[in-house]
Structures are given as structure tokens and as C-alpha cells.
Amino acid sequence: MKIQIMVEGKPYEVEVDVEGGEDHLGVPGHLPAGMATIQSTRVSTAPRPHSPSEVDGDESKVCRSPVAGIVARVCVQPGKELQLDDLIVVLEAMKMETSVTAPSAGKVKSVKVAPGQAVKLNQILVEFE
Numbered sequence: 001m002k003i004q005i006m007v008e009g010k011p012y013e014v015e016v017d018v019e020g021g022e023d024h025l026g027v028p029g030h031l032p033a034g035m036a037t038i039q040s041t042r043v044s045t046a047p048r049p050h051s052p053s054e055v056d057g058d059e060s061k062v063c064r065s066p067v068a069g070i071v072a073r074v075c076v077q078p079g080k081e082l083q084l085d086d087l088i089v090v091l092e093a094m095k096m097e098t099s100v101t102a103p104s105a106g107k108v109k110s111v112k113v114a115p116g117q118a119v120k121l122n123q124i125l126v127e128f129e
Contacts, residue, residue: 001015002014002015007066007067008066008121014096060103060104060128061106061109061127061128061129062124062125062126062127062128063088063089063100063102063103063124063125063126063127063128064122064123064124064125065089065091065100065119065120065121065122065123065124065125066091066098066100066121067091067093067098067121068093068118068119068120068121069091069092069093069094069098069118069119070091070092070093070116070117070118070119071089071090071091071092071113071114071115071116071117071118071119071125072090072091072092072097072115073089073090073115074088074089074111074113074114074115075087075088075089075090076088076089076108076111076126077108077111078108078109078110078111079107079108080107080108081105081106081107082102082105082106082107082108082128083102083105084101084102084103084104084105085101085102086101086102087099087100087101087102088100088101088102088125088126089113089125089126091119100125106128106129107128107129108126108127108128108129109126109127109128109129110126110127111125111126112124112125112126112127113125113126
């Protein structure tokens with residue numbers, strides 16, 4: 001079953017697996033606890049509104065969190081060369097994994113997060129050279 005969610009005013013379509021089939025849902029659009037699993041989705045980071053004091057310089061030199069959540073995996077380290085859409089970090093929020101990918105090619109300068117760490121919306125995850 002596909003559902004649509006809104007993240008920062010942008011619609012995303014998400015695939016949901018319903019145990020027992022859709023006819024067991026009862027109320028349309030309502031998923032009882034434990035009845036569904038949401039598959040991961042990929043979100044490419046784009047510049048987000050931020051406080052000017054958070055970044056010294058070019059906003060294209062950072063990758064920010066597209067959601068508030070917990071860092072599940074960090075897939076880069078300082079010095080790693082990245083291409084457009086290479087996987088940087090996997091975040092978990094509300095039992096859904098969000099793969100954060102490189103907004104452009106570049107070299108990782110520093111990683112600002114670690115697995116298990118809680119992150120806020122728009123928090124800097126990685127800086128680029």
C-alpha cells in the first residue's frame with residue numbers, strides 16, 4: 001500500500017507493507033499498532049533555512065539533516081571523495097530510515113555526528129572541503 005506524507009511542505013510517497021492485507025485495517029487510512037512496516041526512502045539534502053551563525057561561509061560546503069531523528073549509520077569519514085548522491089548518513093525517525101545523500105561531488109572535511117546520536121532538523125551532519 002502506498003501512502004503520502006508531508007515533510008517540510010513537500011509530499012513524499014512511501015510504500016507500506018500491511019500484515020494481513022488491507023482489508024484488515026478497519027478504519028480507512030488508519031494502521032493499528034504493529035500492523036505495518038515502512039520501507040526506507042532516500043532523501044537528497046538541499047539547502048535549508050538556518051541561522052547565519054551556524055555556518056561560516058558557503059552553505060554548499062555542508063550537509064544538513066532533512067529530519068529530526070537518530071543517526072543509524074555514518075557511511076563516510078574525513079578525506080573520503082564523494083560523488084553526487086553517494087550515501088552519507090542513515091537517519092531513523094518514527095521507525096523509518098532516511099538515507100541522506102551527497103548534494104554534490106566533493107571531499108569530506110569533517111563528520112559532525114556519530115551513530116546513536118540524536119539530531120535536529122537542519123543540523124549539520126558533514127562538512128565538505
